[in-house]
Amino acid sequence: MTEAPQTPIIAVDKVDLVRSGKLLLDQVSMAVRPGEHWALIGPNGAGKSSLLSLVGAVQHPTRGDVSVLGGRLGRTDIRELRAHIGHVNPRHDIRTALTGREAVLTGATGSIELPPRWSPTPEQEQRADRLIATLGVDALRDDVWPTLSQGERGRFLIARALMPLPRLLLLDEPATGLDVAAREQLLSSIDRLRSEHPGLATILVTHHLEELPATTTHAMLLRGGQVVAAGEADDVLTTKLVTACFDQPIAIERRDGRWGARAASVTP
Numbered sequence: 001m002t003e004a005p006q007t008p009i010i011a012v013d014k015v016d017l018v019r020s021g022k023l024l025l026d027q028v029s030m031a032v033r034p035g036e037h038w039a040l041i042g043p044n045g046a047g048k049s050s051l052l053s054l055v056g057a058v059q060h061p062t063r064g065d066v067s068v069l070g071g072r073l074g075r076t077d078i079r080e081l082r083a084h085i086g087h088v089n090p091r092h093d094i095r096t097a098l099t100g101r102e103a104v105l106t107g108a109t110g111s112i113e114l115p116p117r118w119s120p121t122p123e124q125e126q127r128a129d130r131l132i133a134t135l136g137v138d139a140l141r142d143d144v145w146p147t148l149s150q151g152e153r154g155r156f157l158i159a160r161a162l163m164p165l166p167r168l169l170l171l172d173e174p175a176t177g178l179d180v181a182a183r184e185q186l187l188s189s190i191d192r193l194r195s196e197h198p199g200l201a202t203i204l205v206t207h208h209l210e211e212l213p214a215t216t217t218h219a220m221l222l223r224g225g226q227v228v229a230a231g232e233a234d235d236v237l238t239t240k241l242v243t244a245c246f247d248q249p250i251a252i253e254r255r256d257g258r259w260g261a262r263a264a265s266v267t268p
C-alpha cells in the first residue's frame with residue numbers, strides 16, 4: 001500500500017509579486033511539508049523577505065496562488081491565518097522592561113506588551129516555561145529585556161513565536177549580528193526545537209550558509225526574484241548552484257551536518 005502524500009503546509013504556485021512597478025518575485029513555486037526545514041538563501045535584494053511575507057500571510061501575490069495551512073490567500077481571512085504562523089522578526093520592538101518570560105507570554109496574546117489585567121492560564125505558563133527550557137534561556141527568564149543580549153533576545157523571541165502552537169515557524173535572519181558563541185547556541189536551540197516538535201515546518205532566511213542549523217532538510221536559492229534551485233538541501237547547496245546564485249565562485253562543503261562557504265579558486 002502506498003502512503004498518502006502529506007498535504008503541504010505551504011503551496012506557492014507560479015507566483016509573481018509586483019510592487020511599485022517592479023517584479024520582485026518571478027514565477028516562484030514552493031511546497032513545504034510538515035517536518036521540513038527550509039533555508040531560503042540568496043544575495044541582497046533576491047526577494048527572500050518578499051517570499052517570506054507571502055508565506056507569512058503578510059501580503060498577497062500579484063499573480064499565482066499561495067496556500068498556507070490549507071487557506072488560500074485572497075479567499076481566507078489572513079489575520080486568522082497569521083494566528084497559526086510563528087514569525088520571528090529581528091525588528092520586534094519591546095520598549096518596556098518585560099522579563100524574558102513575560103516576553104514569551106506575550107506570544108499567547110499576540111501583542112508586544114502584556115495586555116493590562118490579562119493573566120496567563122496555568123497551561124500557558126507551563127508552555128512558556130517548557131519553551132524557555134528548550135531554547136536554553138532558563139537562567140535568564142527573570143532578566144529584563146533591556147539587559148538581554150541580542151542572541152538571548154533572539155531565543156526568547158523564538159519561544160514567544162511558538163506559544164500559540166504554530167505549525168509553521170518563519171525565521172528571518174535569526175543569527176544576524178550574533179557572535180560565534182551566541183550563533184552556535186541559537187543553532188543548537190533550533191535543532192533541539194525541531195527534534196521536540198517533529199510536525200513543525202520552518203523556513204529560515206539567511207545570506208550565510210554557516211548560519212544554517214544541521215537539521216536543515218531543504219533549500220531554495222533565489223536570485224533577482226527567480227528560483228535558481230530548490231529541493232533537498234544536499235542537492236541544492238552545491239558549489240555549482242551557490243556559485244550561480246551569488247554570481248561569484250564559491251566552494252561549498254558540508255562537515256558534521258553543517259555547511260561552510262569560501263571563495264573558490266578559479267581555474268584559468
Ligand SMILES: Nc1ncnc2c1ncn2[C@@H]1O[C@H](COP(=O)(O)OP(=O)(O)OP(=O)(O)O)[C@@H](O)[C@H]1O
Pocket residue numbers: 019020022024042043044045046047048049050051207
Ligand atoms: N514595496 C516595494 N516596492 C518596490 N521595491 C521593493 C519593495 N519591497 C522590496 N522591494 C525591492 O525588492 C527587492 C527584493 O527585496 P527583498 O527585501 O525581498 O530582498 P531580500 O532577498 O530579502 O534582500 P536582503 O537580503 O537585502 O534583505 C529589492 O530590490 C527591494 O529593494
